[in-house]
């Protein structure tokens with residue numbers, strides 16, 4: 001049902017954060033200037049209100065006669081959509097999950113294509129139900145089938161064939177202002193591998209989360225696919241594949257194309273934040289290092305994930321009833337030494353150095369597809385090398401270079417097992433049972449790979465095999481687990497969605513020209529301290545997705561304040577750096593919150 005306004009002042013902060021922030025403070029809509037009239041407006045999802053155009057507006061904009069006579073209110077439209085959605089749910093009961101999920105995605109996508117205001121309103125109010133459709137896991141299925149599902153373009157497509165043209169192509173985008181860009185080359189889509197141009201559903205889904213969680217105005221978002229070819233033979237063989245049918249560009253050729261695109265983006269929208277998403281390992285770190293000192297960008301898989309994982313690791317220490325300084329003594333087995341796994345290790349090392357003020361190293365054991373990574377590893381990647389275990393230490397534990405996961409868990413008895421491998425089921429029954437001998441009375445298991453089938457284990461298996469006293473987190477959502485006798489195994493969604501919207505929004509509103517490590521740390525620390533002691537003791541390490549706007553406002557404010565502290569903040573719009581500097585913590589949260597867009601129909605005013 002339509003969510004009515006609730007006076008926020010009547011609620012405690014703890015209560016109000018469970019609600020959609022802006023729903024409680026619905027502002028009076030300011031008019032939007034529109035340069036079109038008549039049927040062109042009905043076909044523009046940014047402005048279209050369907051049957052919701054009031055008569056005065058129909059007269060003003062040349063819409064009279066183009067719509068049925070009755071005016072249907074926004075609330076009625078909302079309820080009607082939700083009714084259709086629920087009947088679809090009812091009518092598809094018993095059908096295979098993929099069929100049901102795609103049907104749900106289609107009905108939402110159709111609304112997205114037609115009426116963005118209504119789309120974002122239903123998304124925000126029903127984020128718990130709809131995030132699994134527009135985001136992981138269904139977005140993975142959508143990417144796998146994107147050539148067949150494609151109906152209307154959204155965002156921009158640049159390809160290897162556009163070399164030399166990008167600087168002018170960028171002006172084909174109709175919006176003058178762009179605040180947030182999510183860019184992929186489709187080379188490592190979730191744990192599904194190279195999906196070429198079909199990976200476009202990922203930037204679209206991430207930007208939907210930006211609108212829902214961070215209140216970025218959807219007229220100022222831009223999903224971008226950089227299609228440099230694909231090495232996925234199945235796609236190359238598919239006559240209906242909608243991307244370039246050529247192998248991926250490599251080496252200098254690849255970098256030259258990315259450079260050109262970055263220059264074009266920066267030239268037209270120098271203040272836009274660029275989020276790199278789902279780039280394969282070999283380019284993820286390289287592009288991050290190449291651009292992070294020049295433009296306001298970050299790599300979500302490396303940096304967003306690291307912050308979320310670190311918050312979960314610190315939450316685990318609290319859940320074990322230990323002081324945070326004990327983090328350095330936690331034995332943590334990380335499975336997956338790619339962009340995400342190494343991002344986590346980098347950030348955790350920095351955190352331990354900060355906490356202890358020494359060179360103390362945290363107790364990480366890193367594995368990749370060839371097992372435990374030690375100083376004896378031949379041909380190790382330079383990004384992984386600092387995290388290889390000294391071979392003497394490994395031998396003293398009865399392990400060796402390349403020891404397999406079961407051996408490592410059995411001998412190390414880790415406090416935490418964290419998966420970012422992309423390999424479904426790699427935390428098998430034996431591995432999970434071995435976690436029963438953990439040195440911690442409350443061990444944590446994070447199966448962070450996406451989508452659901454690629455998770456290292458299911459929530460049910462984790463509680464069944466590793467025991468009821470574990471703390472559990474997964475990248476894709478799972479139902480909480482019924483442990484019998486009224487007990488419930490709580491499932492946390494350990495996903496970078498808790499950070500990237502706040503990182504992007506905070507960077508934007510600070511006006512920083514780069515995103516520093518300090519800003520990212522502040523985001524992670526904010527998330528880590530968000531949960532109360534009571535919640536942590538119940539195994540709740542992250543907030544519910546229902547409060548994602550609230551947590552994003554807090555994270556955004558933490559990022560703004562860190563940018564101010566590092567003298568990176570140059571201000572945004574009419575708010576200058578000095579004003580940012582003088583804001584208290586609460587005022588910064590208010591500043592961030594008041595800049596969040598909220599979907600309501602605004603009066604349209606025509607201008608030639």
Ligand SMILES: NC(=O)c1ccc[n+]([C@@H]2O[C@H](COP(=O)([O-])OP(=O)(O)OC[C@H]3O[C@@H](n4cnc5c(N)ncnc54)[C@H](O)[C@@H]3O)[C@@H](O)[C@H]2O)c1
Pocket residue numbers: 188189190191192280281300301305308335336337338339340341367368369370371419420421422423426448449450451454474475476494495496497
């Ligand atoms: N939950 C989140 O917020 C989040 C964020 C980022 C990435 N992820 C997920 O993490 C996964 C990995 O992402 P990435 O960018 O690091 O990928 P990547 O390709 O860069 O790295 C994958 C790593 O896993 C290792 N690996 C492969 N098979 C293995 C096995 N059997 N045992 C141990 N290690 C194995 C590889 O050697 C490699 O080091 C993906 O499924 C992605 O969806 C989740």
Ligand SMILES: O=C(O)C[C@H](O)C(=O)O
Pocket residue numbers: 135136189190191278300301449450475495496497
């Ligand atoms: O997209 C997600 O759900 C998280 C993460 O960015 C991933 O690549 O898996």
Ligand SMILES: [Mg+2]
Pocket residue numbers: 190277278300301
């Ligand atoms: Mg990703």
